[in-house]
Structures are given as C-alpha cells and as structure tokens.
Amino acid sequence: MRKSVPARLLALVVLISSAASAASVTITTGSTYSPTAAVSTYSAPNATWTLTFQVANPPTVLSTGSGTFTTTYTNGVFTLNGTPITLTGSNVIFQSDGGFEILLDPATALRQNDEEGAEFSGSTSSPTIVPGTYPFTVFQLFQFPSGTPIVLTLISSNVVITANASSPGPTPTPIPPSTLLALTGLAGLGIYQFLKRKFVIAPGV
Numbered sequence: 001m002r003k004s005v006p007a008r009l010l011a012l013v014v015l016i017s018s019a020a021s022a023a024s025v026t027i028t029t030g031s032t033y034s035p036t037a038a039v040s041t042y043s044a045p046n047a048t049w050t051l052t053f054q055v056a057n058p059p060t061v062l063s064t065g066s067g068t069f070t071t072t073y074t075n076g077v078f079t080l081n082g083t084p085i086t087l088t089g090s091n092v093i094f095q096s097d098g099g100f101e102i103l104l105d106p107a108t109a110l111r112q113n114d115e116e117g118a119e120f121s122g123s124t125s126s127p128t129i130v131p132g133t134y135p136f137t138v139f140q141l142f143q144f145p146s147g148t149p150i151v152l153t154l155i156s157s158n159v160v161i162t163a164n165a166s167s168p169g170p171t172p173t174p175i176p177p178s179t180l181l182a183l184t185g186l187a188g189l190g191i192y193q194f195l196k197r198k199f200v201i202a203p204g205v
Contacts, residue, residue, distance in 0.1 A: 089105050
C-alpha cells in the first residue's frame, strides 16, 4: 500500500529527530609506564601512553556476565610516546565492581580496575554510562591466550568520561537545530496542504 504524503513527511521528521538525539561518551585515560615495563606493541619502559575511545550511551549490550556487560567501541586511538597505534579490537567489557577491559587487538587487552565503583548505572542488561572523572585506577596489559600480564608494574591513572552530543563511529553529518526546525515546518505545511485538499477547512484555521 502506497504511503500518503503526510505519512512520508512524518517518517522523515522522526528519522531526523532520532539521528539528532543519538548520544555517546568519550573515554580518555593515559599515564607513564614504569622503568620495569615490558617491551611490546603497546608498552615500553618509561614510555607515556594515552587511550581514547567512544561508546554509545546508552550502550548496545552484546552479552552479559557475572556483574559485567560487553559492548562495542569506536574511534579508538592508542598512542605510545606520541605515536598512534592502530587498534584492531572492537569490544569493551564494563564491570559492575568498577573498571573496564578493552580489546586493543584480538590478542591484547588493557584492563582497568577501579575500586571507586562502576562507571555505569542501572543493570548490566540495561546500563547507562555515567560521565565523570574516576581517580585512583590501575591498569594492566594482558596478552592472550595465556592472559598473563605483560606489564609487570601497575600503572596509576585517572579515567575521564565525557558526554558527547553525536553518535560514535561513522554517522551522517549532524543536522543543525535551525535546519531541523525548518524541515519540521515544511513537514507540517505539507500535511496542512494535504488535508486542505481532502477536507474543507474553514477560513482562519
């Protein structure tokens, strides 16, 4: 059945509004390795490192475990002494007792342990990431399949979670509010013209 003009216009407005209201958070951290840190793709003695990535908020839950949920991340950037390292992982696990574990590549994970509490609210099946600064956290770099830490010394660092207005990953260019308002007005005008042809509308209405 063919959709009427108002139905198509309303669908367009709903689609535009949904895209404009999507949200994400950016998670940022970094520190300096100890003199005893192992040499690996992501570590070196006395080297500085940074990590930033984005997660949809609320996140799409891929799976849950005992006090954990797994979701995907996008726009992940890891630097070692200022040099970017391409990340080939895609998943990150958040823990209800604090911290997360992010897969940097299929064989390496960076694990954050936060004794200050979880970085999300709600249940693991329906979580919401909570922006803020999470201090006094420690990190370990793990290599699979053994799961043995390849960094011998724990690294203290803050984790900063910042709310974003746009969706993570490749998305269309956000529509400015003025454009969205204009499109909504055009949709309303189209509906009015359609109804005017179908029904008798009294003058002044």
